[in-house]
Amino acid sequence: MNKDNCINILLVEDSPGDVELTREALSHGNIIHQLDVACDGEEALSFLNKQGKYCNAQTPDLILLDLNMPRKDGLEVLKEIRTHQKLKSIPVIILTTSNSELDIFKCYDNYANAYFVKPVDLNEFFDTVAAIEDFWFNIATLPIIAN
Amino acid sequence: MRNILLVEDTITDGQFIKQTFSEINKYVNIEIVNNEETAKKYLQSNPSFQNAIMADLIIIDLMNSCLKFIEFIKSDSNLRRIPVIILSSSSDNEYINNCCSLFANAFIIKPKEKERFIEIINAIDNFWFKQTRLSSIPK
Numbered sequence: 001m002n003k004d005n006c007i008n009i010l011l012v013e014d015s016p017g018d019v020e021l022t023r024e025a026l027s028h029g030n031i032i033h034q035l036d037v038a039c040d041g042e043e044a045l046s047f048l049n050k051q052g053k054y055c056n057a058q059t060p061d062l063i064l065l066d067l068n069m070p071r072k073d074g075l076e077v078l079k080e081i082r083t084h085q086k087l088k089s090i091p092v093i094i095l096t097t098s099n100s101e102l103d104i105f106k107c108y109d110n111y112a113n114a115y116f117v118k119p120v121d122l123n124e125f126f127d128t129v130a131a132i133e134d135f136w137f138n139i140a141t142l143p144i145i146a147n
Numbered sequence: 148m149r150n151i152l153l154v155e156d157t158i159t160d161g162q163f164i165k166q167t168f169s170e171i172n173k174y175v176n177i178e179i180v181n182n183e184e185t186a187k188k189y190l191q192s193n194p195s196f197q198n199a200i201m202a203d204l205i206i207i208d209l210m211n212s213c214l215k216f217i218e219f220i221k222s223d224s225n226l227r228r229i230p231v232i233i234l235s236s237s238s239d240n241e242y243i244n245n246c247c248s249l250f251a252n253a254f255i256i257k258p259k260e261k262e263r264f265i266e267i268i269n270a271i272d273n274f275w276f277k278q279t280r281l282s283s284i285p286k
Contacts, residue, residue: 082250089247101282108228108282111221111250115280128278135274139267141254143247144240 007033007137010060012044012077013095014069018118022064022095025129031137036060041072045080048087059147060090062136065112067096067103075106082111089143093132149276151177152202154186154216156209163261164206167268172276178202183209183216190226203283204275208234208257214245221250228282230275234267 009026013019019037026035036057038044044065047054063081067074074094081087094107094115107115116132119125136142151168155161161179168175180186190201205220207213213233221227230252235242243254255271258264275281 088250089244091247091253104280104282105228108230109224111227113252114230114274115282116278117280131274131278135253135270139255139270139274141238141243141256143244143254145244 005032007031007062008036008058008060009033009062009064010036010038010044010047011064012038012041012069012074013064013066014039015066018066021122021125022129025126026133028126029130029133029137031133034058040069041074041077043071044077045072048081048084059087059145061142061145063090063092064095064132065092067094067098067107075103075110078107078110078112086145090145091136091140091142093136095128149175149203150201151175152186152189152205153177153179154181154183154205154207154209154213155179156181160208163264164208164268167265168272171269172272175272175276183213183219186216187219190220202229203281204271205229205231206234206271207231210236212242214249217246217249217251230279230281232271232275 011019011022013022023035026033036047038047046052047057050057065074065077078092081090081092091113094112095118097118099117104115116128119128153161153164165177165179168177178189180189192201207216217231220229220231233246233251233254234257236257238256246254255267258267
């Protein structure tokens, strides 16, 4: 977390519609945050490793990760984060349309912090994002990762 | 039923957590053990029976470091799917980072005020049992 208490959230999501919905849902909460967006797994890892245009990127306090994405999927991203010496303690929340039990198992096996199936209903989706915000930013204490 | 394994070495806190859960969610069953060794035995009590998930959620509230216990759970191929929440009076950054690096699912600083404690228990119930999909509970 920054000294100014601004929470940095990285959203890894390939659907522009879901990005906007998540952005709106997060803005309903009272948490001061900066939302960065990566539209696939490759971009997420470039961002996290501060490569190329992301050389000044802020290491996120929390990652919201979709599973089914082009180029590199969410599970691959999760595995790379969890084996990365510096990044491995960042909370990663899976936010996906996949309801598959196999996906749920694989994500928890690879140390996802929590798994959410994106609700189709708009109000339920807002409730989900609110629960994530409340639990991670009001209740839990996040690890401090050097930028 | 949702089963919580609570590893708790303070009897009054264990009673408080159990009582609070029983008031907010009648489908939560809490098993309290007061040390890591008993917790390990509990978790391994029926390893040959594949569907015998002993807990949907593990909450660890111990006075001493629980790093070894987190490592034990998170390096076991069956147990590591169970979310582990650390409740601790320590707010030491290094300790928090170490717990998270060993893949504890969440770290919560234990409050002194009762109201805040109730708020935390409500949030755990809402987040883990009403919103999240756990590996142990098919919908």
